[in-house]
Amino acid sequence: xxxxxxxxxxxxxxxxxxxxxxxxxxxxxxxxxxxxxxxxxxxxxxxxxxxxxxxxxxxxxxxxxxxxxxxxxxxxxxxxxxxxxxxxxxxxxxxxxxxxxxxxxxxxxxxx
Amino acid sequence: xxxxxxxxxxxxxxxxxxxxxxxxxxxxxxxxxxxxxxxxxxxxxxxxxxxxxxxxxxxxxxxxxxxxxxxxxxxxxxxxxxxxxxxxxxxxxxxxxxxxxxxxxxxxxxxxxxx
Numbered sequence: 001x002x003x004x005x006x007x008x009x010x011x012x013x014x015x016x017x018x019x020x021x022x023x024x025x026x027x028x029x030x031x032x033x034x035x036x037x038x039x040x041x042x043x044x045x046x047x048x049x050x051x052x053x054x055x056x057x058x059x060x061x062x063x064x065x066x067x068x069x070x071x072x073x074x075x076x077x078x079x080x081x082x083x084x085x086x087x088x089x090x091x092x093x094x095x096x097x098x099x100x101x102x103x104x105x106x107x108x109x110x111x112x
Numbered sequence: 113x114x115x116x117x118x119x120x121x122x123x124x125x126x127x128x129x130x131x132x133x134x135x136x137x138x139x140x141x142x143x144x145x146x147x148x149x150x151x152x153x154x155x156x157x158x159x160x161x162x163x164x165x166x167x168x169x170x171x172x173x174x175x176x177x178x179x180x181x182x183x184x185x186x187x188x189x190x191x192x193x194x195x196x197x198x199x200x201x202x203x204x205x206x207x208x209x210x211x212x213x214x215x216x217x218x219x220x221x222x223x224x225x226x227x
Contacts, residue, residue: 031213033213033215040219041219042116042203042205042216042217042218042219042220043157043203043215043217044217045214045215045216048213048214050213056213058214059214088155090157092157092215099162100147100149100159100162101157101159101215102159103156103157103158105154105155105156106155106156
């Protein structure tokens with residue numbers, strides 16, 4: 001079955017360390033997105049990519065980095081510059097203009 | 113910038129009853145897309161229903177329907193014959209037209225279906 005796979009489901013990071021969240025899709029979708037979800041808030045866009053080797057900053061890109069070397073993969077790196085990284089991270093992809101986004105099952109990142 | 117407002121942080125309803133979740137948005141665009149997403153305790157985001165602004169007919173998906181009032185910038189979700197499995201967070205989301213890739217979410221409504 002086609003879908004989006006995010007790994008790991010839970011991730012713990014020590015302060016000062018970078019960590020990379022994986023997002024893989026086999027839906028042949030062109031566009032991919034990273035969202036952050038905090039309690040009491042909706043989803044906020046971190047980065048998005050419409051084609052391979054190209055990506056744009058969202059609303060809260062500071063302290064994060066991404067790459068899009070393959071159509072299927074859009075990893076997110078949470079750097080030590082991110083002041084409050086503990087959150088739930090969701091990856092999504094979209095097939096065509098106007099269609100709804102398909103989401104992965106998320107990664108819960110906790111800084112310890 | 114677009115904003116999406118969900119003014120009901122929490123709602124509860126008896127099983128089999130009908131419930132309506134409210135959503136308003138602000139935009140200067142004339143064509144856009146609106147969505148309702150469901151997030152159950154598993155935290156998987158599930159698309160419930162979508163509406164294209166240029167279509168006047170309200171979208172319907174089985175027990176789920178919307179009341180889209182373009183002039184009022186209102187996009188409410190009605191759930192009929194509510195079921196226990198409908199218990200979840202519900203998010204309203206807005207996306208602009210071509211070239212505007214951002215999907216903007218409201219803060220959500222936590223819906224509880226009471227047996």
